[in-house]
Amino acid sequence: DIQMTQSPSTLSASVGDRVTITCRASQSISTWLAWYQQKPGKAPKLLIYKASTLENGVPSRFGGSGSETEFTLTINSLQPDDFATYYCQHYDTNFRTFGQGTKVEIK
Amino acid sequence: QVHLVESGGGLVKPGRSLTLSCAASGFNFGDHYMSWIRQAPGKGLEWVSHISGSGLTIYYADSVKGRFTISRDNAKNSLYLEMNSLRANDTAVYYCARDVGATTWDHWGQGALVTVSS
Numbered sequence: 001d002i003q004m005t006q007s008p009s010t011l012s013a014s015v016g017d018r019v020t021i022t023c024r025a026s027q028s029i030s031t032w033l034a035w036y037q038q039k040p041g042k043a044p045k046l047l048i049y050k051a052s053t054l055e056n057g058v059p060s061r062f063g064g065s066g067s068e069t070e071f072t073l074t075i076n077s078l079q080p081d082d083f084a085t086y087y088c089q090h091y092d093t094n095f096r097t098f099g100q101g102t103k104v105e106i107k
Numbered sequence: 108q109v110h111l112v113e114s115g116g117g118l119v120k121p122g123r124s125l126t127l128s129c130a131a132s133g134f135n136f137g138d139h140y141m142s143w144i145r146q147a148p149g150k151g152l153e154w155v156s157h158i159s160g161s162g163l164t165i166y167y168a169d170s171v172k173g174r175f176t177i178s179r180d181n182a183k184n185s186l187y188l189e190m191n192s193l194r195a196n197d198t199a200v201y202y203c204a205r206d207v208g209a210t211t212w213d214h215w216g217q218g219a220l221v222t223v224s225s
Contacts, residue, residue, distance in 0.1 A: 091209075
């Protein structure tokens with residue numbers, strides 16, 4: 001099975017910072033990768049799919065890049081609403097798998 | 108407006124069974140794959156199972172294969188998860204979610220808490 005590994009597990013940042021989260025796949029997954037944001041007590045929210053396509057309604061300060069085994073989620077000019085946990089997710093025909101999550105907290 | 112509402116969660120003893128339901132509205136239910144995803148307390152997300160719009164294609168995570176059964180009733184716009192032989196490590200919030208082309212999930216329910224404990 002393909003494993004997804006995110007880093008870092010926790011990230012401390014300030015409002016206005018540029019933040020980068022990395023997700024690595026244990027084998028090539030082309031661009032079959034999505035990113036979600038989750039706030040405490042809430043369901044996850046889709047941010048990006050196919051590695052770099054922004055979901056409708058998601059602010060343009062969010063960006064995704066990468067292919068094969070290495071992917072990044074970048075948040076430009078971090079806003080107070082962005083403090084949350086972020087998950088990468090690989091999708092295939094018959095299974096889906098998540099990274100372990102990256103918590104973005106206030107510095 | 109897409110709306111997904113889970114029900115049926117609760118406290119259950121190890122080895123027992125429980126069935127979750129998800130009522131869908133605001134879209135053509137039968138046109139979409141649907142999934143169950145769970146999250147243990149304080150932990151990350153884990154995909155559990157998904158089912159095609161017709162109900163003919165079904166996949167499960169290895170952790171639940173043989174114990175859980177996903178199903179749907181398109182006439183009732185409802186998704187189900189029958190959970191048998193429950194274990195303590197099945198304790199989680201269970202979300203139903205609408206698939207986007209059998210890839211990602213663009214709409215989620217609020218979640219139903221299942222606690223497996225004696």
